Amino acid sequence: MIxxxxxxxxxxxxxxxxxxxxxxVLIGSAHLFGQRQFYQxxxxxxxxxxxxxxxxxxxxxxxxxxxxxVSQSEGIWQIGxxxxxxxxxxxxxxxxxxxxxxxxxxLTLSENGADITIxxxxxxxxxxxxxxxxxxxxx
Numbered sequence: 449m450i451x452x453x454x455x456x457x458x459x460x461x462x463x464x465x466x467x468x469x470x471x472x473v474l475i476g477s478a479h480l481f482g483q484r485q486f487y488q489x490x491x492x493x494x495x496x497x498x499x500x501x502x503x504x505x506x507x508x509x510x511x512x513x514x515x516x517x518v519s520q521s522e523g524i525w526q527i528g529x530x531x532x533x534x535x536x537x538x539x540x541x542x543x544x545x546x547x548x549x550x551x552x553x554x555l556t557l558s559e560n561g562a563d564i565t566i567x568x569x570x571x572x573x574x575x576x577x578x579x580x581x582x583x584x585x586x587x
Contacts, residue, residue: 488573495568496577498549502539502566503579505546506532506555510562510583518557525555537569551576561585 506527510518513528525532532541534553539546552567561584568577 488571491571492573492575492577495549495571495575498547499566499568499577499579502547502550502553503564503581505541506564506566507581507583515557515559515585518562520555520557552578 509527509530517526517528519526523533523535530542532539532546532553532555534540534550537550538548539550539553549569550566551569552565554563554565556563561582563580563582565578565580567579570576
């Protein structure tokens, strides 16, 4: 009879390999899910940032001027000394690209203020970001 039983059997080795394989698959799946969520959320945040940037800059410029210094001709908005235009998915401020992810750039002037609607292009999941606001002129 053999008294020295050091080592492992083939059955024990296969059992450990099966358990390790399941653990690796679960950890890998969780990692891939996390990466996918990260990229989707980053894309959405980028689109939101683009919309907020345009609204913020437009709001700042509108608050510095009077009603008489705001005009529009041939798709170009003149707000004080700054000009805005929307071509394709890009919004230009003073002929410099301000954002390249804007689908809708709508500025409507009224007697009391300005209605602004900015909508981003769709991200990879098909979601869009839209901000609508009304700025009232100071008297």
